[in-house]
Amino acid sequence: MVVASQSSWVVTWEKLPDDFILNDEPVDNINQPAIAAALTESLELAGLLPAQSLVMTNYGLCATVNGKTVVKAPDWGYVPEIRVPRSEVTRSYTPQLQGDFPAIVMEFLSDTEGGEYSNKPTYPPGKWFFYEQVLQVAHYIIFEPEGGALEVYRLSESGHYKLSSANEQQRFWVDDIGLALGVWQGTRENRTGYWLRWWNDLGEMLPWGKEQVEQERQRAERLAAQLRAAGIEPED
Structure with a gap:
């Protein structure tokens, strides 16, 4: 167990208890799994997912805050390296205890209020607070699939998220994965609309x-x- 202390909360990195009941409700929107799968597929084909990396989709990220287990399940997330057998992270993942902190988490907005901007510090903490203050994820990305709006936040030296600016092509460079992220409009798997896509440093879109x-x-x-x-x- 590893402990991190802040002024008003204490974080411990412990394995999810075996008897902890995870939320098995279906995702909010049928588009969310398709968008997440598309992000992962292009990385796999490009050989950009190292053997010990971890990609998650609606998968539990765990921490214990002030003695209470907190689990958030981002719509997509990326951990550069896990340091335990993969069989130990099939149900959930605890940073620090089992490997690196997530470098990227993404939330896809839907009609259901999910609290993606919630900075509530009390139990259960809001997603924004959990990703920024507890997990200290380097990149927090919020995407609205219906309208194509994309917000990329990066953890600043002050320990708070700062909204990143897009380049001339309206893409955002993500250091931790060495690629740019942007919005693309088209059709895949009978869904026509906005998608998130990756581009390399030459401006080539990963297929x-x-x-x-x-x-x-x-x-x-x-x-x-x-x-x-x-x-x-x-x-x-």
């Missing part, structure tokens, strides 16, 4: 699987055309 297959098909067709122009008939 999803279907897009990658199409890119490879187009490259093969261009190569075949070049060979034919040179008088060489490409093999099937």
